[in-house]
Amino acid sequence: MAESSARTEAPRRIRTDRPHTARIWNYWLGGKDNYAVDQEAGDRIRALHPGIGEYALADRKFLGRAVRHLVAEHGVRQFLDIGTGLPTADNTHEVAQRLAPESRVVYVDNDPIVLAHAEALLTSAPEGRTAYLDEDLRDVDAILGQAARTLDLTRPVALVLLGVVIFVEEDEEAYGIVRRLVDALPAGSHLVLSHTITRPDMPDVDAAVAFWNENGTPRLTQRTPGAVARFFDGMELLPPGVVSCNRWRPDEVGAGGEPPAEVAMFGGVARKV
Template identity: 50%
Template sequence: MSEGEAASRVGSGGAEPRVDTPRIDISVAHPARRYDYWLGGKDNFAADRESGDAVAAAFPTIRTAIVENRRFLRRAVTHLARDFGVRQFLDIGTGIPTSPNTHQVAQSFAPDARIVYVDNDPIVLAHARALLTGTQEGATAYIDADLRDPDGIIAHPELRRTIDLSRPVGLMLVAILHFIADSDDPRGIVAHLVGALPSGSYVALTHGTADHMSAEESGVVTNASNGNVAVDLHLRTRRQFTDFLTGLDIVEPGVVPLAEWRADGEEQPRPSKEDVSMWGAVARVP
């Protein structure tokens, strides 16, 4: 199913997915399951759908933004694997699998590519282990960890078995940092992760922003996003987003609305910055 087809199915509802672990609190919306709902998936619950509908009421083009975020991931991984020769990827905040995933894109150019997925939602991990299988030449691994614990991610035995940190890595932080509060030092987290990567590695980032919203609109979106949700939303400005890339070499076309990042091959015209309201960039570790 294409992303556009998936988006068109949003709102179809359906039976609740099976729950096999007490870690899942279905009474509170979770960002990964809400994302799945917006993309037309079935791995979401009533709280996720209610939260998703509240955000959509405040920001009607949210589904466009979600689809464009997936397209950015596909383009970024394509450039890293095809043009920059990256053969290892660390995808943090994986989300419920929605094709094409990082390993599918990377291994279509380099069958020997190795990918580690990281998430802290048990539904995501269950689906990842069942569905995110790679080529015989490459490898995929899945870590139950939180972005707020970068040491735990970098030191995890599964990561160490799968990725060689002496060779370049593509670090994917796609639509995840806006769930990290300033009090948890998101810039320090990114710097910590980047510090574990060798020269020639790359970081791909996307992040929600209120730069293209009125103060009233951003307030409504934030309140809708944070109501009865397991993780709050923290929109940031272009300057704050660019701060995550301090010390890195930002590749062309720089920090741009994510729908515009190397999007010549996408359907035209591209969605407006107001409709997507997210920044995107890729940067090289010098």
């Protein structure tokens, strides 16, 4: 069963004259929901940082591994996925319901092109439920109020924030938003979060983000690995902690057992105790 609170006329809000991060991400992942302006910007960014497509893919695969782990090992059956992005293969509900068809997922995004696709593509298995909310990450009360129509917020929920807190520039505001969301969930809930990092040995990432912030929308904010780890303060981090997304419980390792090369997208999963 699928539900939606999206009642605005999305096409009127979609701009095709400027590149947009959701569409560029879709382009890097091999999707078709993008325009020439997004492809051009994506190629320019990839020229500055050739590995950008790899960490887009790493972030997506991190989502799948995290959801599978939470469903199979921790019995999670409810997900609140904020900053959904454009629907693609192996969305949160597809991964969860493959293992537990009764899983319930609420997607939240305020991107108009996401809105245009969500109702058609984010459909649920008959045993479970999905819902789509057209809300901004900053509107915590609105998100929680509407999510409660689909999720039982007295029972554990996995809060998924992949590559979305990067759009909140002020640190204290960003930490405050995540804290308010986590505080509203019961013990046994989990936080799944990823974030673009800045680090001295990855200057090409800084150059790519600077180009984006001059030419695209919305603006991105990088944070250090330590600053990303701060989002999990007060929670019980699951091993291996906050690491490069492709190093979080990877499905494959090198022939000698070495981990994959790091990408500039770090993430982690933590349990609320």
